[in-house]
Structures are given as structure tokens and as C-alpha cells.
Amino acid sequence: MEKEFFEGEFVKRRADIESGDVMVVGAGISGIQAALDLAETGFRVFLVEKSPAIGGKMSQLDKTFPTNDCSMCIESPKFIECARHPNIEILTYTEVDRVRGEAGDFKVTLIKKPRYVIEERCTGCTTCVEYCPVKAPDPFNQNLSLNKAIHIYFSQAVPLITYVDPDTCLYFQDEKCNICVGACKNNAIDLHQEAEEVEVEVGAIVLSPGYEIFDPGRRNDYGYGRMENVVTSLDFERLLCATGPYEGEIRRPSDLKHPHKVAWIQCVGSRRVTPGDNSYCSGVCCAYTQKQVILAKDHDADLQATVFHNDIRAFGKDFERFYQRAENLPGVRFIRSYVSVGKEIPGSKNVTIRYSTLEDGVQEEEFDLVVLSVGLNPPRHVKGMADKFGIELDPHGFCRTNPVNPIETSRPGIFVSGAFQGPIDIPESVVSASGADALCSQLLAYRRGKLDKERVYPPEKDVSEEEPRVGVFVCHCGANIGRVVDVPSVVEYASTLPNVVHAQESLFACSTDNAQQISNTILEKGLNRVVVAACTPRTHEPLFRDTLREGGINPYFYEMANIREHCSWVHSRETRDATQKAKDVVRMSVARTALLEPLQEFELPVDKRGLVIGGGIAGMTSALSLANQGFEVYLLEKDKDLGGMARRIHYTLEGLDVQGYLDDLIRKVYKHSSIHVYTDTTLLDASGYVGNFTTTVRSGMMRREIRHGITIIATGAEEYKPTEYLYGEDERVVTSVELEEAIARGDERVAQAQSLVMIQCVGCRNEDRNYCSRICCSHSVKNALKLKELNPQMDVYILFRDMRTYGLKEDYYREASEKDARFIRWDPQDKPAVEAVEEEGRPVLRVTVTDPVLGNQLALDADILALAAAIVPSADTNTISKLFKASLNPDGFFQEAHVKLRPVDFAAEGVFLCGTAHYPKHITETISQAYGAAGRAVTILTKDSVVASGAVCEVKEDDCVSCGACISVCNYGAIAFHETPRGKKATVNPVLCKGDGLCNSRCPTGAITLKHFTDDEVFSQIDAALPASQPA
Template sequence: GELRRPSDGKHPKKIAWIQCVGSRQVIPGGNSYCSAVCCTYTQKQVILTKEHDAEAECTIFHNDIRSCGKDFERYYERTERLPGARFIRSYVTIGKELPESKNVTIKYSTNNDGVKEEEFDLVVLSVGLNPPADIKDLANKFGIELNAHGFCKTNPVNPIETSRPGIFVSGAFQGPMDIPESVFGASGAGSQCGELIDNRRGKLTTERVYPAERDVSKDEPRIGVFVCHCGANIGRVVDVPAMVEYALTLPNVVYAQEQLFSCGTNSAKEITDMAKEKGLNRVVVAACSPKTLEPLFRDTLREAGINPYFLDMANIREHCSWVHAKEKEEANQKARDIVRMSVARARLLQPLQEFDLPVNKTALVVGGGIAGMTCALSIANQGHEVHLVEKDKDLGGIARRMHYTLEGLDVQAYLHDLTRKVYQHPLIHKYIDATITEASGYVGNFVTKVKSGGRVKEIHHGATVIATGAEEYKPTEYLYGQDDRVVTLLELEEQIAKGEPRVLNSRSLVMVQCVGCRQEDRNYCSRVCCSHSLKEALKLKEKNPEMDIYIIYRDLRAYGFREDYYREAANREVKFIRYEPQDKPQVEAVEEGGRRILRVTVTDPILGKRIAIDADLLALAAAVICSEGSKEASQLFKVSLGPDGFFKEAHAKLKPVDFATDGVFLCGTAHYPKHIPETISQAYGAAGRVLTLLSRDTFTASGAVCGVNERKCIACGACIEACKYVAIEFQQTPQGKKARVNPVLCKGCGLCNAKCPTAAISLKHFTDEELLSQIDAAFPAPVEVHR
């Protein structure tokens, strides 16, 4: 849409965002916690603003930038590099609105320039998240407790469980959170409900019956076109009524109409009814991307007795109205082109048949840390056998080195209880000190070979969960490995738990954040380190209140309710010094007056000069890095890794525990660094996704897969090399060696289709004829070629 300011409707050219409005404030009307999502939301708004107006000047006033989600650091850097974008670390006061220009003045201060006043066309407040206003009444009705901030009080070892058994919570009512956490938390709540009512599973379900499919493959195409307003998303740019009139002029189009929201229940039924009434045998929906809504519209065709593959979607939103909002005339011409191309393809569509695959009701979980064990227990508690494979000699993963959380959880006691439950569960088969030697198969019917105790076991299972965990980076900087007084945070925690006198009796301790991450070779935030430093600082202040503790940081990312612990640490005289990445702290080992010390030199941004801190110990907040076995696991199970070595989910927000490979799921720190409660929540979420598969008897495979014309195949192997899903192999035929596609493994990506030099492979539903017809329709008049 258009960006206009409320006061006079003008297009603002100079915009300020003010962070932490109503959050991180211990004042009347404010909230002491961090709302967690605002920093990245603001960055998104800045990027969208610059896309609408490249000349816009965007300024973000902030305290800390807390972009600690997966890939958020890259998003932050992308925003920071935009021309005309400024990030200014300062508290601000809004001065006044200027009566003539309607602009707003803001006062702020910087270390270099002192107090300044600047005029902006528009000021945007990044307001925090509050619990719902009437939530106390709802909580009382359900008999659940709220925490000190008015959000749902949850179990420390199960963040989805409320104070009342049988009532679960998901989403932002747990506390401020982003979309991925909300999505896998919701799936996890479903899984825990499933554990309670497993004995009733399927008792109330009824099978959906579709009308018999009409054979229209040989009939003259009768195409119906449905053009969606998508509210104002399409309708404000594209002239929808004119588009309907245009569609009626196209060959074989016998019916066209507009709809406010084609994806609405009433609109979908309208498509079904019109298909029956008008005798349609092909349907074009001119709306949004097929990425999310194509299954819905295919279902509407099935309800009309039409093969679901007689549908084509013309994307006039993402490909047109959204990207051409300022060029309405050209956008309408492009929308006509897109609809015309879609109708041309629809005329050539062929009916395809999907097929059902039997589902093995057993699951394989790879990784025996907190995530793997939690996921395995949830699946087993719902009546399914689970094979749990762990490469180490003990279960527990990296949590074996942790002893307490910021919130006070006894990690070792929790881990002992979790391990006991796993060993005592009759449906969980454990493989310790094990390696996976081979993995094959497809969704519902996987086969994995596991070597453990000198024997190889062949496991047949319907679903796989990757929970291979993460590791702590071993630093090469700050004298680590050269001086035993330089340790990582995990090593510090182990020494505190053991009661090491050298640690507990130290006079001073310095912690350095972001060691090995938020830099070029590891361009991500490890998410947990800031909170872990606060945890160790508070624990040491509890044991030795006189100890001087310094935390040297870039942005203190104590998001959510962890902000309260940040404030507590400051109140207990833990000192915080910020550094810039281009001016990192320096460390040297020196001896003065018979005392061996570590001298840490850092630039104090407030004093504007270098200061030296003499420390007895130096603790490094080392990066959390991907597990050593991640690459091997990705190759075995044919799943993808992201640029930082963590596993890449199917969709960052909508499918945060799914892989692109059907039947394979992920959870825990193998996905991305996260705290123990978040790991537990995601593990339950993965279990919930597994149960959506294992609770069925069959899995329906797509009909849009590749097929080989053996007469054209020359057995060159180009298709086999191109296929990322190992869906193609050579087989002997009476005509010799030929390529054959396993339709169960094929994902219809078309790579083999493009690589084949003899056009022997064809991708159903995207045939050469269909695509060429779209190209021809894009240029209805002969194109003049100038040589």
C-alpha cells in the first residue's frame, strides 16, 4: 500500500522508529520485560519502507538490537546496509509537533555528538506486547495461574503445561514470542493433548466422501476463471471487474466472476457450485501464490467431481499487485498477461492420479539429548514404538555439562528423571554408542541400519526425527588454550558446580560476549550466551557477593522475561561495558605485585577511552555451533543444511520442524541454538508433526512427478546426477539400461527434466507443451527480432 502519515496524509520522507516503548521499563504503565519481537519487526518495516520509497531516510533509536532468531542477524545486517538507514543507540524524548509542517522533533544523545534535536516527518513507536486485557477472567474460569507479568504461568520443565493438569498453552500467551516459536509450540500442545486422549484417537472421526470423479479428459475445455480481490491486496491495484470481463474474451472460458476472498469458506463452496452448475471441467483462480492455497482449491475441484489437477493458479498478487503498486496501468496489463497465460495452460492440463502409501507406525529419533528424549517419550506415550539412536555412551547431549538455568531449574536432576523415563519406557528402543551406516526409503516406509555394540540392526520406520544437537565452539582467541584461567561459559559452569575454590574465591571475573559468532565466518547470534552470562554472574554473586564481575558485550540480548535477570544483575553491581566489533577487547597475561592477572583492555563508550580491567578469570561466551555429525546426517537422510551448518527447515515460519523431505522432522539445537524450555517446546512440536503421519494408515503421494520415455532415454545419467532426492536409478529393460523414476521419492522439482539432453523425462503437470503454451500466450502477437 501507500505510506502516508495520519496527520495530513502526506508521504513521509524522514521516518524515526523508537524501540522499547512500553517494554524494558519499570515505570507506571510500562513492562519490565522485553517484548522479544520488536527489533526484527522494525527492521522488516524499514526494509518495506525502502522498497516503497528508495529515497526515504529511516532512523532506528534503540538500546540493544535483539535479533537473536534464526537468520535474524543477517536480516539486521541487511537493514543496516540500506542507504539512508541509521541505527542510533540512544534513549529519546519526543519534543513537539511543529504546527506548520506537522513534523515531530526528537531529542537524543550520542557518545560522539552529545545532545541533538532532529526533525522527522513521521515517528513510529515500537510498542511492546501485553497479555490480553481480560485474561484474568479467563484464567479464573479455567483455574490456571498467571505469572508476575500477567502471562500464563508454566511448568519450568514443560513450557506448554499450565498450572492445571490437562490444560496447555501455546503462542504469545506463554510470553512474547515470534511466529516459529508459536507454530511449533502449538504443535507441541497438540502432541501433549494426544498423550492424554490417545485411547480415544479416531473414535469420533468420519471419513470424508467425495463425489465420483467425472472423466472430462476428452471433452472440450470449459474453463471457469475466479478473480480474487484479496481484500485490498489485489483490488486496490488491479481492476478486478475489468479482469473478469477480459477473462470472458479468452478461448474456452465459459464463466468468470470476482470474489472478495477466494480462499474463504463461502467462496470455495461457490467455486464448487459454479463448476457443477456451469459444467466447468477446468478452473483458473487468479489470486495469490499457489504455495499455500493450492491444496484448498484442488479440494474444491474434488468436491465438484473434477480431477484436482485441472486447476491452475494465476498469481496476480505477489507477481503483480504487490510489486507494481505504483504502476497501476502496467500492473493491470501484466495481470491480463498472467491470466491469459494461465488459461492457455489450463486448456492443456491432464488428469493425474495420486496414490496412497502404507505407513509404518514406528518412529526413529536420531540424537539422545533433551530434544531427542522428549520427542521420543511424547511419541511413545501415544502408543508408537520409537528407536532412539545416540552416538555417545550416555544420553543427555550437551545438557550433561549444564547444572542450572537462569530460572533456577536443576538441570542434572531434570536430566536424570528424563533419562530414567526413557530407559523404563517399554516402547522406546535405545541404541547407545551407535552410528547410522545407511538410510533409505521414503515417507511412511524408511529403512535405517544402525551399528551398536558390534551388531548392525535394520530398523523399519515411518517417520524420522533429527535431533543431533549442537556443540560449543573452541575459541582460538583471548588466550584460550594458552592460559588455564581463560575458560568458556560451559567450563565455568562446570567449575562453579564442582565448587572450585579458584573460581569461587576470585576477586574479579570478566566475561566477553559473542566469541566466535556475529562475525564473517559465523554470521549468526547464538541466542543463549547473554542469558548464560547473566546466569553465571548471578550464581557467583550469590556465592561471593564481593566479587567484581564485568560483562563486555555488543548487544545484551536478554529477550522476553530474561530482562528481569539483566536488571537484577545490574542491581547486584555486575558491570556492563559495551564494545564495537571493530574494536574488540584485548587480553594479556601479566604479573603485578606477585599476583598473576589477566589484563583486559576495552574501550568504554561512555568515557570514550580505553580502560584496563585486572581479572583473575576470563570467561568466553563461545558460539554454539552445529554438531560434528550434522553434515553426515544431512547426506544420509537427504535433508538440507543452512549456511551456518544447522539444519534447514521446510519453511522458517510455517513449517519450523519439517524438512522438505516428507516424513523427516527436526528439533532442538540441531535446528538452531535455543534455551532448554524452547528445546522442550520444539521437541513436543516435532512429536506432534510425527503423529500427524503415524496416526494415519496411508500417506497420499502427489501425482505431479516425473516420468521417463524409455525410447528416448540414452542412459547418460544426467538425470540421476541432477536429482537431489535420489528418486532416479538405472534399471535393466528389454531395450537395455534405462532411467526410471520412483514416484514416491520424486518431489516434482523438475531438475532432471531440465538436464535431460534428449527430452526423455517429462514432469507431469508441468509438461513442455503446457509451459510453451504459456510462453506463446505471453506474446499473442508475433515478436519482431532485430538482428
């Protein structure tokens, strides 16, 4: 074996070269999603991560906004999915050293850093951790608590193996201690391990290295690092978290007391041009702070929370309501003020903050704990990384991307997803990951499936002749359950229940080793039913069903007892009753398992054609991507021409010539032989299910029936027609889009205007539309800059509530301000007023608004008034929602399956979403989402079949009296009569049945049964719930 020198260490070089299709660098949520989508599309993936486990920053978060889902709980099933996927090879503690070659043929040299633990041998038993005498700050807990020099990165880590931190391990100081080596029964510890060099060949690379948080210690102006009770928001996430340093109790560093008065300071490191700070807005801090406020109040209802903020940027879907929810909590103050951290009070170590308000002037207030809402920085050592990969960076140090494709880097074959694109949140990171899958798949379509491996399960055991043998696994969920419910006593109780032959506890039932242990126990103890008492089937049932398959039994022999959401979380203050309830819930589940039957999921063939509804940028981009990945596509547009809303947009803030781009896109769509474009098209009907949809349309005069396997909804949105501020009455009042059109066509009125006023938030952020339209602030800044370019002397006023130029758009807001566009904030209680008057013979629109700083009324005489009108769902949204069973949110936009982790999927399988039909968004965001939808759609189209649930209805013909009650309630049309020698009998088409079970509850004779939720199965639970008075 050859050796060479790497960063002062000797490196062993592995001789063999491994090949795959795609390398994903960085295994945070974006990298994980990219790897999973690529693997599902039929590519072999190397998932490379520099830290000891996959998961990234998301694994450190407590909950996620705006739904407050538990972050680890929704992310960790994906860890296991990666670990179990036959097409994914996870390489942790590994860094990229060199990249050679070109798109389609890269050779990547990786350095596997020594973990001093032999991966193949370590079982994750943690005996070594117990023996290790060294306690050192735990990086996963932001150094707020101690861990050992040898430890597992975090409890649910994948891979679940230890690593040695050479900086704190005594052996690496003076070879004093090697106690762990002896403690390990498996001889897994090798303190002489060396770095290893591995070379792999791939066709494409996805960069998803994520972000670093801004380090507030560097500038030394917030007391971070000097005052103990000043923490970052990421530190605070760990404090909130049940797996954090104090098991979810919020304690402050100086004296471990529960803080009662907590302050958050927004925009730390963001929106500033001072050296060391970032000029951009980090985009996520407003929402995560509101989340932290809500959670802190959950922990301690009497806690007083104060948020010092600049603009509140609640620009995302459902963010406005989330902000209101935080703001309306008792004891919560949102104060708009710049602040400085004053002093640390000797003794109490409380921290003072100086701030000023218009009402009370400058004040100084004392807080128990100060949280710095730090922004997002590019990844550490980003320049070196850019050199290695041969890609360019933007001036901020984020990845320079193609102006019309935020997923493409400057180097062909290398793509970027997640926060390395710029500061974005989790859903956008996930979207871009699926988009990266689509782009890799376009590039490598010719080799898709060549290295694909099938997952192999052990053969399913026939247990029909066996008595039920139930295994019960009771999960602590770290401290989530264990802190409230007495888990050992639940285990003890479970073992006394009928049919139970095995009961045990697990720290995290969903961690890789515990899941493995469950499947091993199935084999060892001959279990034929499994109950996991843990969390919700919504997130974890697929994982445990899969675990049963690993153990060789039918996945429908699995039952989940929810003792977290239904118990420990809601009864956190009643531990004794909660433990009793957990026992009740387990008893009910165990009773039910005895009656469970093995069900067969069935495979349905997939029609390999796609349907895209909506011919705007979103729809066209998706359609092109599907076609470039080798699939036939039908693209429907209701208008006579393609283009959608973009036909009215002429330029972007970043300077894109939108019409040029659009013409080019339309040409590509029409030229592509696999895309069938139907314009002037109305949807008439849609039926079917994932893999097999039939949609009927009228295109011009023709009626057509289209068969397709997936559907992408890209129906866009519309601009609100204002009824406010003289719009429609005075032709000098226009909307932002109309202003843009006027500028583009060189309208004289605009060119000659001396003064132009824009009013923001027209028609939204109000009672009728309680959401922010996201793009209007940037849109107005864009128009203002354009106007200043045309006529620097023109007076341009932007009357706003909060300027929401999030992310990198902040720079343009600053530029507009520097170019003398005047920004005046107004309050919803004191809206601007508009009247048409004459001023010295000049007809003007007089806009009066209260100056927030001086408090007096300003009268602005404008030649043109531009209203930043809301973006509203398009008119046909309701029809499409009904046809494709795609639900809508309260504001009338389409509702994705999961806000964070399934942002372009619908709950209805096989239907995807992109563009402004989802929510208002900028063109680049739309393009990213369009690729994301195409990426997700292709994970279905590449397959020959899809699997449908076995929990469907079935008719016992002998009992059917052909009353038709079942047929009348089945909206899916899954039930029909068929003729038998004994007359008409109902019969279920299992392919159409979605398992709602309405027929079952309406059938007078019990002839129709919803499998997996039969009457007897439900009765058994009811009987078990109330056993005391159970009928004899």
C-alpha cells in the same frame, strides 16, 4: 428453554451437551495451529474465539520478519483449512464462562455472544453493510478508518459473516433504525438475538489467548492519544497493509500526508520497572521495527527512518542479517539513546523527540510521524480468565508453567500455547501449539480417532470426453493486485481466450465465500479446468486444488497464474504494462490448462514407528512424547551415554537443577518399553520417504536396519572452541560452559577469584559467523549471579555488545546489575584486548576495553576470563543433511520448511526438527520444540496412509531406447531398467519419484515424461507467451 443472567443480559441455554476431545481457547495463529494439529491427529476440536473471526493479531500484521512474507497471505489458508476440517468446530464471538471437572473429563460452559446475525443464514453478501447508515471506527484497522455498525470483521474472515456492534448501532441507542433487517434478503439479521449458553465436554483444554499490546496512552508520556502523529507499531502495521485504512499507502493521521521523516521508539512499555510498565523485554519489537523500516523504505525510497533503541536484540534465526539489512538501507539511522517525546509543533503537527548521543549530547529533532514500538502485555482480564480455568499466573500476569515444560499449566489437562506463555514470536507460538497437540495426545491417546470424521468430497467427474471448459477467476487480493493491475480488463480479456467459458473477478479468491463460489461455479457452468489469477502456488495451490475437489473435478485441472508476486508487486509503478503482463500470464495459463490431465494421487502405507536422531534433551523429550502417545520409537545417540550438551549444564537462570532433571529424563527413556535406545551409534545410510524410511546404523559393533515412518532430527549443536583472547594458551581463560562446570564442581580457582571478566560474542556476530548465538547473554548473567551468590565481594565484569536477555530473562539481567555485576559495552571496531601480566606480584589477565560512556580505556585485572563462545552446528550436521535431504541455512543450522508457520517441519516430508540443531536455544525452548516436533510427527503416524503427489514421471516403453540417460540423473533412484520382450526398458517407481523432471529433459526420445509438466504443456505456455510470431 431455560434462561439465566450473564453480564446483565439474558442468556438462552441450549439443552444438549456436545462432546469433543479438546477445546482450544483463542484462535490466533497458535490456537489455529493447535486445532489443526489436533484435528489431524484424530481429535475432535472446539476452536473458541472471542472476536467475530479467527486469526488473532497475526491477521492484523502486514508482513512478518525476517522473511517479509505477507502475514495474511500465509495465515489465511489456515483459516480455510480450519473451516473445512471435519474435526474442527469453530465457535467465534464466544467466551468461556465456567470450567468444571478434571483432566480427561472437563465440562465447559460457553457463552455465545449475540452477533445479531443468524450465522446459518448470513451469506456474507454485505448488502446490509451498504445500507447501514452508521460509520464507526473499525477495530480491525486499529480505529484508523471507519467501517459500518454492521460489518464483516475483515475481508478474509472465517466465518465470513457480519456482526452488529451494539455500541454504535442506532437500533441499540433508541431503536431508530433497523434498515439492515429489511435489506437482508435472507432474513439473517435478528436485532433481538440473545446470548446463548452452550455446554461441551472435552478431555483437555489448550489455552491460546495470545497477548494485548501495551497501551502507551495509559502513562501519557509519549504523547499517544494527545498528539495525532504518534501511533503504535500495530497502528503502523495497518498503515503499511494493503487492506489497511489507506490501501497500503502510508499516511499520517493529522493530515493524511505521506510522512517522509519517521521515528521509531523502542522498548515502549518494556524493560522498565516504573509502575504501569513491564520489567521484561517483549522480545519481538526489535525485529518488527526493522521490518517496518524495511517496508516503509519499500513504500517510499526517500523516506528517512530513525530508530531510537536500547540494545538491539537480534537473537533469532536470521535476525542479525535482517538487522544489518535494515541498518544498511540509505536514509536509515539507528541511534542508541533513551528518548522523550517533546512537543507537537502547532500547524504542521510534527512531533519532536529529545535524545542524546555521546558525540553530540542532548538534541531535539522534529519528525513527521512517531511510531511507538510497544511491547506485549498478558491478555486482557487475565486474572478473571485464570480463575475461570483454575490456573496460576506468574508475577507478570502470564501463565505460570511447569519449569521443565512451558506448555503445561498448573492444572493437569489444561495446556498453554502462544504468547500467553510469555512474550514470544510467531514461530515459537506455532511450535508450542504443535507441542500442546502432543501433550493432549499423550493424555487422550486412548480416545484418539473415536470422534474422528472423514472429509467427504463429491465423486470426481470423468471429463476425459469433454472439450476443455475453462473458468478464470482473477483476484484483486484486496488492493495488492487491484491497485496496479486493471482487474476488470483482465477478466474481459480472459473471457475472449479459447476454451474459456467463464471469467470473473474476486476481491479475495482465497476467502471462504469466494472459494465456495468457485466450486459452485464449477458445478453450475460445467467447468472442467480452473485458472485462478492471483498469488503464488507455494501458499495457495493446495487450497484451490481442494476447491476443485469440492467442485467434483480432478485437482490437477487447476492452474495458478501468478499476477501478484510476478506482476503487481514488481511492477507497482507501471500499471499499464502490468495489466498487459497479467493478461499474458493468464493467456499462458489458459493455454496450458487445455492439455492438463487428471492425475491420481496415491496412498502409501505408513510405518507407525518413529526414529529420533540425537539423545540430548530435545531427542529424549520427543522420543518420550512419541512413546507416550502410543508409538514405538528408535532413539539414536552417537555418544556412549544419553544427555548430549545438557550433561555440561548444571543450573538454569530460573533455578532448575539440570542434572537432576536429566537423570530423571534418561531414566524415563530407558524405562519406557516402546523406546529402543541405541547409543554409540553412527548413521550409515538412509533411504525412503514419508511413511516408509529405512535407516542403516552401526551401533557398537552391530549393523542394524531400522524401518520407520517419520524422522526427528535432534542432533544438537556444539560450543565454539575460541582462538581469541588467549584461549588454549592460558588456562585461566575458559568458555562460559567451562566456567559453569568449574562453578558446579566447586573449583577453588573460581571460588578464590577476586575478579572475573566475561567477554560476550566470541566467535559469532562477526564475518565468520554472521549470527547471534542467542543464549550466551543469559548464560553469562546466570554465571554472574551464581558467582555473586558464592562470593558477593567478587568483581564480575561482563563486556558485551548488546545484552540480549530477551523475554522474561530481562529480570535476571537487572538482578545481576543490582548485585553489582558490571556491564561494559564494547564496539566491534574496538574489541577488548587481553594480556597476561603481573600486577603487584599477582599474576592477572589484563583486559583492556574502552568505556563507552567516558571514552577512556579501562584496564580490568582478572583472575579468570570467561569467553561467551558461539554455538556452532554439530560436526555431523552435513552428513545428516545429505542423508535425510534436510537443507541447511547459510550458517550451517538446519533449515525448517517455513520460518513462521512450519518451524519444526522440513521441506522433505516426514522429517522434523527440534533443539539446537535448528538454532541455539535455551532448555525450555528446546523442550517446547521437542514436543512440537513430536506433535507434528504424530499427525503422520496416526494415519494409516499418506498421499503422494500425482505429478511424477512415467515412461512410454515404445519410445525408450534404454540409453540410461534418465537413470544417470535420478538421485532418488526412482528409475530402473526392467526386462521386457523387447529388451531393457526404463521404469519409474512413482513412490520414489519426487517430480524434479531431470530425466525428462535428458531423454533423447521423449520416452519419459514428468506428468503435469510435460513437454507439450510447457511448449503450450511458451507458444502462448509469444503468440505474435508463433510458427504457423
